[in-house]
Amino acid sequence: MSVLSVVLEHMSEELIVHVFTFLTPSAIVKTMQLSKEWKRISSSDRIWRSLCEQRWHLPQRMMRPSRYGVHTYFGLFRQLQASHQRPQGLYSTHDKPTWGHSLNEGVETWLALGHRADCKTIPINGKRYIQLRVIVQNLSAAEVLVDASAIQVHYKNGTKTTAMARNPSPGATPAMEPKILAWNGRVGGDIADGHLLLRFFEFTVLSIYVECEMGCTFEADFLERAFAVWVPMMRRGHCSDLSRCRCALIPDHYHHFGTIMNIVDESIIWSRYSEFAGGFMVLNCKDRLISVSSHAALPARYLV
Missing domain, CATH: 2.60.40 (Immunoglobulin-like)
Structure with a gap:
């Protein structure tokens, strides 16, 4: 058994997760290249779920890896990062178009x-x-x-x-x-x-x-x-x-x-955007209203 394995064996999972909170995602990815032991630890769902929550502030229903076709939170992090997902919150909800x-x-x-x-x-x-x-x-x-x-x-x-x-x-x-x-x-x-x-x-x-x-x-x-x-x-x-x-x-x-x-x-x-006669224009964006019954004259995609 290597010295590294002995050290990791005597470190609790809580301590390992706590140590990784001081590292950036890029630094954690680099630790994966050290050995198989470090790769296993660095790929922990507890570590990457916390990073996903800190970066994107997504609701729980959108934090399931299977929703994005992946099986781990490390895969979820890479998927959201590659798609340039913006963090969610007040004035940055995902129904707002990005220009x-x-x-x-x-x-x-x-x-x-x-x-x-x-x-x-x-x-x-x-x-x-x-x-x-x-x-x-x-x-x-x-x-x-x-x-x-x-x-x-x-x-x-x-x-x-x-x-x-x-x-x-x-x-x-x-x-x-x-x-x-x-x-x-x-x-x-x-x-x-x-x-x-x-x-x-x-x-x-x-x-x-x-x-x-x-x-x-x-x-x-x-x-x-x-x-x-x-x-x-x-x-x-x-x-x-x-x-x-x-x-x-x-x-x-x-x-x-x-x-x-x-x-x-x-x-x-x-x-x-769609332009209509008479100087009238609408944004083709789904409305945030719960019900569209009061705007039945327009399709849902025209509500703003």
């Missing part, structure tokens, strides 16, 4: 819209605005700072627009400064200085408003003209590749980076 996604340097982001029943953008003082909901989750061990006030929308014509820092006019509604709609699936709050800190597996839903280009009457018009959304971030520490990063020129001991979410293809946009 953009990105995974960069251990941070995963998704883009949704603050959808309105008439599918229109918000008119204020002759200009039009739209609410973006940016879901950000930190998958790395290091803490990440998100600069919500500097989020930008890049349009296909080369122009850019930055998140609104304040209302465009006194008394304008809704309040348009960046806000935290939800934090780890629960009610959020205000952002004091435009920055928010995310630790390992923490996620947030940010609300920002941006000014639309001329002619963007509907949400679909904005999505069709937008190219990508840039989310700037920073992480304490030095850069690993100075040939691709100029953070050494910024003396603040942070690694400055970001993630770009490309907007989905136009064919996907128009497969989710």
